[in-house]
Amino acid sequence: MDVFEVMGTARAIRYLRADPVQPELVEKLIWAATRASSPGNSQQWGFVVVTDADKKARIGGAIADAFSGTFRDPGPDADRSVRLMLRGAKALAEGLATAPVLILVCGRMAYPRGNPDELMVWSACYPAAQNLIVAARGLGLGATFTTFQRRAEHVVRETLGIPDDVRMAALIPIGWPDRPHGPVNRRPVDEVIHWEAWQG
Ligand SMILES: Cc1cc2nc3c(=O)[nH]c(=O)nc-3n(C[C@H](O)[C@H](O)[C@H](O)COP(=O)(O)O)c2cc1C
Structure with missing residues (x-):
């Protein structure tokens, strides 16, 4: 499939x-994720792949509990x-615990050396996570960029042994899609392109 179609x-x-x-x-x-660019090619990333049912249940349960009652119906x-x-x-x-794979995209606070900048x-x-999402689409897999890990940071860290100097950027559930892929709904190019200087 053509990269633009993906x-x-x-x-x-x-x-x-x-x-x-x-x-x-x-x-x-x-x-694919690790083909992404990073500041100074620092590549201080790490990807925790979780398929173990007990770990997914712990993480998924904690996140589901944290969200419980917080989703509001936006109305008709x-x-x-x-x-x-x-x-x-x-x-x-x-239903996070039922996703076949959870990938936690992490980054170590280590760049620049001696004076790391968050x-x-x-x-x-984030570029790595986006590469991963695009690659999943290319392989026919389903994926969603989420920041669900923020709702249960302590449980996620403890379950997966994430050290304190490692930040957690995204939690991406992966599996074969139960709904079709399809065109993304985005603002048109002529609304966001500013030739030569900012307009408006
Ligand atoms: C940094 C970031 C955080 C996101 N967090 C969540 C999330 O926590 N839960 C979720 O369901 N989707 C999350 N998304 C996905 C967006 O909601 C989604 O991409 C957007 O609504 C556009 O939908 P589309 O990608 O299906 O076109 C996140 C996306 C980004 C880039």
């Missing part, structure tokens, strides 16, 4: 089938895509 249809897939994902495919995702007047997104996010958070951690992790 990027144009890599929408968040929040409903996943229970079928396992082969480890070779997971390794391909990590390969809300935009259809917003309603679908919130419903999907709720389903994903509640911004550099996020600057490395």
